[in-house]
Amino acid sequence: MIRDKNIVLGVSGSIAAYKAAEVASQLIQLGAKVEVVMTESSRHFVGPLTFSALTGREVYTSFWEGSGVRHIELASKADLILIAPATANLIAMLAQGLASDLITSLVLATRAPVLLAPAMESNMYLNTITQENISKLKDRGFVFIGPDEGHLASGGKGVGRLAMLEDIIGAVSMVLGRDGVLGGRTVVVTAGGTHEPIDPVRYVANRSSGKMGYALALGARDRGARVRLISGPTCLKPPYGVEFTAVKTAAEMKEATFKAVEGADALFMAAAVADFRSARVLSGKLKRESGGIILEMEATEDILAGLKGDFFKVGFALETGDVVEQAREKLERKGLDLIVANGPESFESDFIKATLISHDSVEDLPLMSKADLADLILDRAAELITMEKNL
Ligand SMILES: Cc1cc2nc3c(=O)[nH]c(=O)nc-3n(C[C@H](O)[C@H](O)[C@H](O)COP(=O)(O)O)c2cc1C
Numbered sequence: 089m090i091r092d093k094n095i096v097l098g099v100s101g102s103i104a105a106y107k108a109a110e111v112a113s114q115l116i117q118l119g120a121k122v123e124v125v126m127t128e129s130s131r132h133f134v135g136p137l138t139f140s141a142l143t144g145r146e147v148y149t150s151f152w153e154g155s156g157v158r159h160i161e162l163a164s165k166a167d168l169i170l171i172a173p174a175t176a177n178l179i180a181m182l183a184q185g186l187a188s189d190l191i192t193s194l195v196l197a198t199r200a201p202v203l204l205a206p207a208m209e210s211n212m213y214l215n216t217i218t219q220e221n222i223s224k225l226k227d228r229g230f231v232f233i234g235p236d237e238g239h240l241a242s243g244g245k246g247v248g249r250l251a252m253l254e255d256i257i258g259a260v261s262m263v264l265g266r267d268g269v270l271g272g273r274t275v276v277v278t279a280g281g282t283h284e285p286i287d288p289v290r291y292v293a294n295r296s297s298g299k300m301g302y303a304l305a306l307g308a309r310d311r312g313a314r315v316r317l318i319s320g321p322t323c324l325k326p327p328y329g330v331e332f333t334a335v336k337t338a339a340e341m342k343e344a345t346f347k348a349v350e351g352a353d354a355l356f357m358a359a360a361v362a363d364f365r366s367a368r369v370l371s372g373k374l375k376r377e378s379g380g381i382i383l384e385m386e387a388t389e390d391i392l393a394g395l396k397g398d399f400f401k402v403g404f405a406l407e408t409g410d411v412v413e414q415a416r417e418k419l420e421r422k423g424l425d426l427i428v429a430n431g432p433e434s435f436e437s438d439f440i441k442a443t444l445i446s447h448d449s450v451e452d453l454p455l456m457s458k459a460d461l462a463d464l465i466l467d468r469a470a471e472l473i474t475m476e477k478n479l
Contacts, residue, residue, distance in 0.1 A: 089265040089310040090257070091119030096162050096200075098171035098191045099139070100178040101129025103241040104207035104250040109134065111172050112142045114257050123162055125149070125191050127178065151190055159190055163197035168264055171195075172233075173207035173250050176218050182230070183221035201263050203231045205256050210246030233259040233328075258328030261310045269470035271312030276348045277305045278359035278391075280320030282338045286383065287370040295435040296360035298322030300404070303462035304356045305330050311466055316348040320359055338362045338388040345391055354400040354469060362388055392422045400473050402426045402465065406434070412443050412450065419445055425472060428465060434458075444468065 095115055099108040108124075115122050124139040124147045136147035148158060163169075171178065171191065178191065182204075187193040195202055204225070212218060213235060222232060234251025251259070279301020283291040302324050305317040315330040318341060326332040333348070335341045338361045349355055364385035374381060392403055403424045405415035408431065415429030427445045434440040440458050444451040444465065453461070 089261045089268070090115060093120050093167040093264055094165050095120045095122050095260070096166045096169045096194065097122055097124045097139075098127075098169060098174075098178075098195075099124060099130045099134070100127045100171065100173060100175040100191070101133060102173035102175050102207040102250070103133065104173040105130045105133035107207075107250050107253070108172055109138050109142060110253050111170070111256055112139055114253060115260070116143060118257070123148070123166075125162065125194065127175075127189060127191055129175070129177075148190055151193070159193040160197055162190075163194040163200070166194075166198055166200040168200050168260060169195060169198055169202045170205070170256070170260055171202070172205035172256055174204040176206075176208050176212045176215070179204065179206060179218060179221050179225065183224045201229070201231060201266075203233060203259055203263050205233045205251050205259075206235045206248075207250035208235070208248050209240060209242050210244070210248045213248045231259070231263055254325070255328040258306075258309075261306075262329045265310035266312050268311035268313075269467065269474075270308055273313045273353040273473070274316070274351060275308040275313040275354045275356065276316045276318070276345065276352045277301050277308065277356045278318045278341060278345055278361075279305065280322040280324075281360040282320045282341055282362045283336045284338065284362045284365035284388075285369045286366045287372065287374050289373055292362065292364070292366065292383075292385075293321075294360050294362065295432075296320070296322075297436045298324050299436075299438060300434075300440065300458045300462070301356070301358035302327060303458045304358055304466065307459070307462040307466045308356075311470065313353075316352070318344045318348060318359070320361075338365060338391075342389055342391045342394075346395065349395060349397055349399060352397075352399050354402070354473060355395070356402045356465070356469075357392055358404050360404075360406065361391060364388060390422075392424070400425050400469060402428065402469060405429045406432060408432060412445065415443070415445055416450075419447070426465070426469060428461075446472070 122143045126149045139147045181192050187196050236249040237247045238249045280298035281294040281296035283293050285291045309315045317330045318333045333344045367384040367386040401424045407414045411429045415427045419427040430442040441455045
């Protein structure tokens with residue numbers, strides 16, 4: 089959702105100003121057009137050349153350079169103004185509606201959303217005046233990301249660190265997409281495999297990486313949805329801005345999913361939930377000296393089949409053999425609206441070759457990234473949900 093967007097990156101005079109170079113670089117790599125505006129103070133911390141080299145554009149600090157009404161030009165073409173880092177001083181100026189430099193003036197002049205990433209020493213951040221300024225700005229629709237807790241430049245620890253780069257990028261993406269096709273909808277996504285215990289240290293698992301489910305959660309978030317992500321154990325970081333529930337077993341996944349779908353508009357069941365679990369979980373660790381074991385497995389409960397409710401259901405069918413036929417049968421049997429059929433070669437990979445099956449269409453898709461497939465599924469689902477609601 090960041091591609092081709094015009095983003096004004098405001099940099100103010102915090103020790104964290106050097107991190108703004110990473111923010112600019114990431115936004116550029118994601119396809120945004122980035123204009124950097126710096127406060128006078130920020131130039132003591134990082135030079136404009138860093139930003140002009142990264143963005144390929146002139147960097148502005150003052151009204152009085154160049155020609156034209158720069159703050160109005162920048163304000164009107166921006167899709168988003170991101171100020172990272174935002175100092176206590178700049179936050180105070182914005183809360184008062186001052187227009188004494190280029191950044192404050194363009195924030196006053198814009199209709200674009202404004203996202204602020206504060207960075208300052210803990211006492212400055214926790215000061216009642218700063219807190220009141222932040223509340224005032226929030227009430228007026230400004231969005232804040234961070235600050236985080238951790239090591240501070242002063243040498244101590246506490247709240248005040250600039251939010252992590254990936255969370256800032258996540259927040260940018262989320263704010264840009266907030267009026268998207270899933271705006272106002274609540275979407276539940278399940279992801280990853282489950283761990284079914286055998287004894288206190290061992291479990292039966294599968295090769296699911298969670299990448300498809302996490303891509304769906306990100307995509308839904310960036311289309312304006314409120315996202316509830318329920319995930320089995322994976323190596324992935326919970327995405328910024330989604331309500332995250334971690335589960336381990338199929339039984340936990342079932343309980344969390346049943347709870348999450350209450351009031352939801354759609355469920356994307358991308359998790360590879362175990363079909364079997366050990367019939368008996370041993371209380372002590374199995375010893376090699378026992379010479380070997382025979383595991384008795386029993387079927388787990390089918391989450392999708394047991395779910396009732398008036399929401400859009402998307403299932404995934406990872407099968408061997410005639411994948412499409414089996415997926416079609418699953419679509420009918422489980423009362424799904426859409427099913428994504430694929431083979432085991434997509435496990436762990438960033439890419440997937442899938443077939444999208446609804447009640448009246450079968451679409452064989454080329455090999456694509458899981459992020460691209462997530463986009464395609466979400467756009468299709470959004471169309472079908474809107475059609476259903478309008479019937
Ligand atoms: C070494 C140093 C580090 C600073 N770090 C911060 C900071 O992290 N956050 C902050 O709000 N102010 C910080 N300040 C104070 C601001 O630079 C000062 O308030 C300045 O007026 C901010 O101007 P600006 O908001 O126009 O960029 C720092 C000052 C110095 C000298």
